[in-house]
Amino acid sequence: MKTPIDQLPPWLSQAVSAQEAGDSPTLALTGEDAKPYLTDWRKRYSGKALAVVFPRTTAALQSIVKACVTNGVAMVPQGGNTGLVGGAVGDLQGDGSNTLIINTSRLRETAVVDSANRTLSVSAGYTLLEVQQLAEQAGLYFPLSLASEGTCTIGGNLATNAGGTAVLRYGNTRELTLGLQAVMPDGALLDSLTGLRKNNTGYDLRHLLIGAEGTLGIISTVTLRLFAKPKTTLTAWLGVNDAQQAVGALNSLLDRFDAQLTAFEWMQQDALMLVLRHFGGQLPVAAQTAGHALVELSSPHADSRLAEAFESWAQDALQGNLAQDCAIAQNLEQAKQMWALRENISEAQAREGLNVKHDVSLPVSSIPGFLDVNLPRLQQMCPGIRPVIFGHLGDGNLHYNFSCPAGEDSRTFLASMESVINEAVLNDVQNFGGSVSAEHGIGLLKRDLLPRYKDATAIAVMKSVKRALDPLNLMNPGKVL
Ligand SMILES: Cc1cc2nc3c(=O)[nH]c(=O)nc-3n(C[C@H](O)[C@H](O)[C@H](O)COP(=O)(O)OP(=O)(O)OC[C@H]3O[C@@H](n4cnc5c(N)ncnc54)[C@H](O)[C@@H]3O)c2cc1C
Structure with a gap:
């Protein structure tokens, strides 16, 4: 539903009506209509704002930012609102009358592929899924992939420097971005929308905006790198005893396949048991191992030798004690089932009740040592605590989560133990040279x-x-x- 412009403060109604000739008007929502945009995805924070506006053009975005500056109103950039750290919520302390949410999901004025340059320039409001599709329509490939890709926007992906499952091969969003255009906090337009791979002309300002979580400006358009579309993809599942064995398998795969290794996801058995309980299905391997790894290899060639090479690696790995069991997906359906086991872990854990979550990164080599030290520490502090550990092991990124002991109320448990657990985890992460936020910000x-x-x-x-x-x-x- 549209909010009549005359319900907005005059300075804002003027700004949202100040369109270039031919532009569609900026949508503005207030009251009940604005509510879905005021609470974050995890429903941890509910903020207030005088309105949520949806500019459709960079010019409209600029006029709104300038009006906010003139009137001393705080701006909260928002894309698909799928962020997991509360970065896009409004005013939590006041009545919201001094805060405007500027949602960029309707910024869709540019979508241009330059096939010869292998780049895509696209407005910030396109969803990640649409960006992948635009690349595909041009016969190319954009590798960023997140479970939220149908809703999150490419502007939000840059603002959070999103990671996902293909970082091992292609890097974070930062590595996938060649240029951007952004409206700066004073309303000026920063035009670094270049498709250049070499551009040493002083400070590279795109990197200030990427990962700044909307604190340094509002990204309006981006230029992304595109890649050759993989023609062969092999998905496999390994049963592994522990993180040490998983790290060994990862490095052996990197030695043998290098850039063809596109994903290496590690999951503890306990995490997968939750998926089986809530979603059904079965594990791809028979061996009862404490850990599992999902492996994806890809090649730009229609290449049956990839399967042969992997089978040969798997034989060596089983003999060399790098894995206890191995299953190779025989078709797309089996590959999807393997990925579903991985991707349903977060949702399965949510169905078990509230839990303590961490998105940490460590040098891959330090992960086994960190787990050896930190897990017994937590078990001693909270006997019966249930670890749900999984993550992008190839990137050193662990989703290191804990549910309360069986039979306890998760809300009470969190109230008394969350900060103690956080401290014990994050101190050890720091001691092992890690980061307290790997990809969520x-x-x-x-x-x-x-x-x-x-x-x-x-x-x-x-x-x-x-x-x-x-x-x-x-x-x-x-x-x-
Ligand atoms: C099911 C699920 C799975 C996820 N998986 C992953 C994952 O694997 N890896 C990962 O990294 N993240 C993941 N996320 C987190 C989230 O999807 C990403 O952070 C995503 O990049 C956010 O995009 P968004 O458009 O929803 O941004 P929002 O949530 O709207 O905003 C996020 C932050 O970016 C800022 N922002 C948004 N748009 C702009 C803009 N145009 N200009 C400037 N600042 C802006 C906001 O102010 C806020 O600080 C997941 C989330 C969910 C719900």
């Missing part, structure tokens, strides 16, 4: 942790950058810093 959820776990000089530099670009502190205030 800082937002509100981890903002107060950051000064403890990030280098003090790095925090001071971040604050100076923020002050220099946003002296009025109007762009997503209170997030990250």
